[in-house]
Amino acid sequence: MRMTKWLTLGTMMLLVLTGCKGSTPSAPEVSYSTSSSPGSTMSNTKHADTLTFGIIYPMTHPFYEMITDSIEIASKSHPIQLIVKAPDEINLEQQMRMMETLITQKVSGIAIDPIDPVAFEPLINKAVQAGIPVICFESDVPGSKRYSFIGSDPLQEGTLMGQMVDRFLKGRGMIMIEGSMSGSSQIRQRLQGLEQYLKQNTEIQVLEKKYHNGDNEKAITDLESMINEHPHFDALIPLDIVSSSSAILVWKSQGLKRYAMTFGMTPEVKEALLNGQIHAVISENEHLWGNIIIEQLLAAAKHADSTSWIDTGFKEIKQSDMTNDY
The missing domain is CATH 3.40.50.2300 (Response regulator)
Structure with a gap:
């Protein structure tokens, strides 16, 4: 089965x-x-x-x-x-x-x-x-x-994500972040590594962070809300698989051309990577x-x-x- x-x-x-x-x-x-x-x-x-x-x-x-x-x-x-x-x-x-x-x-x-x-x-x-x-x-x-x-080490994963964002945006720009649960150790450390790198090495600004707590509908609503409130954002960083799934749906429905980088090589992320909705992913093998x-x-x-x-x-x-x- x-x-x-x-x-x-x-x-x-x-x-x-x-x-x-x-x-x-x-x-x-x-x-x-x-x-x-x-x-x-x-x-x-x-x-x-x-x-x-x-x-x-x-x-x-x-x-x-x-x-x-x-x-x-x-x-x-x-x-x-x-x-x-x-x-x-x-x-x-x-x-x-x-x-x-x-x-x-x-x-x-x-x-x-x-x-x-x-x-x-x-x-x-x-x-x-x-x-x-x-x-x-x-x-x-x-x-x-x-x-x-x-x-793997989520803090170091976050640092790598910071380097990726830095490279794609050339050290400047505005990003939005969504994760599952603010109390999750994995999410917290990924975010810490990402924000530390950006603060120390770039002029990239974090516009907003939201957490969906595992609710698929809330994840989509959060993304749509952030996009409406910050229409000039340059990149979205989903910190977990639910956030990346929602981002793929929103990117497809709105035809967005902004950067999206995420964590976790799921089957749908693989397809989105091939189709250009996701630009890079951190895989934990x-x-x-x-x-x-x-x-x-x-x-x-x-x-x-x-x-x-x-x-x-x-x-x-x-x-x-x-x-x-x-």
């Missing part, structure tokens, strides 16, 4: 709930499970030696569908059952409930991209105390007992995550010595840099 199936289910559920918006306090949860064993196709049969790994994302999105595909491929040569979970939109309470459920199910290991590192620290410690190793990816919870973190996540979960399940941080690195990708890997 592919993640597209539960994405479709999530979309159907969301449409139903939209009709009674106001009476439902949170977005629907979506999840699915698959199992595989060496030399066989996926089946629902669970053998005695099968390891059950839980994968928890912050939300459903084509970006995470891509990660799940790579995780499934990396799992095929091992007796692994995957339980994949995600809120339909960013929702901390739902993500925490998903973590609690996996702990109750006594899975063999959990890989999570946590929405809030402070909120998840006690939950991760609870899982570890129950004998369930936890891997963090993309966003870290460094104060927890997690086995390892898979990802996301195409490698699936293999690394499975490697780390298997190592943790075998009680191997941990590596605190698996640095996947990051790099700028422009249209001219596109390869078969992206």
Whole structure:
């Protein structure tokens, strides 16, 4: 089963709930499970030696569908059952409930991209105390007992983005920024690196910053509002995948010719990069995550010595840099 199936289910559920918006306090949860064993196709049969790994994302999105595909491929040569979970939109309470459920199910290991590192620290410690190793990816919870973190340095990512903006705008101009959550450590550090570089090395002005808190509609509304209020802006910098998705839609609908640079090589960002709606993207080598996540979960399940941080690195990708890997 592919993640597209539960994405479709999530979309159907969301449409139903939209009709009674106001009476439902949170977005629907979506999840699915698959199992595989060496030399066989996926089946629902669970053998005695099968390891059950839980994968928890912050939300459903084509970006995470891509990660799940790579995780499934990396799992095929091992007796692994995957339980994949995600809120339909960013929702901390739902993500925490998903973590609690996996702990109750006594899975063999959990890989999570946590929405809030402070909120998840006690939950991760609870899982570890129950004998369930936890891997963090993309966003870290460094104060927890997690086995390892898979990802790159968001502060240095922000510095690179500052260099990219400087190069495209030649040291002068006005930019707008949108991110997911102001309290997100990843978003905060990306913004810090970006603003520090611009302040120290350029005359580029930040006109406005907005945060959509994981709400797709708000992300689009925010962008349209900023464009109306600052029609002479030179570039937009989306700090996360929801902001970049919204920027692509707005760029297409309004036919904008301004610069847009973002983080995260999602399928739609790849297309927008080829079409010229996005001019450059910082990739965290996301195409490698699936293999690394499975490697780390298997190592943790075998009680191997941990590596605190698996640095996947990051790099700028422009249209001219596109390869078969992206």
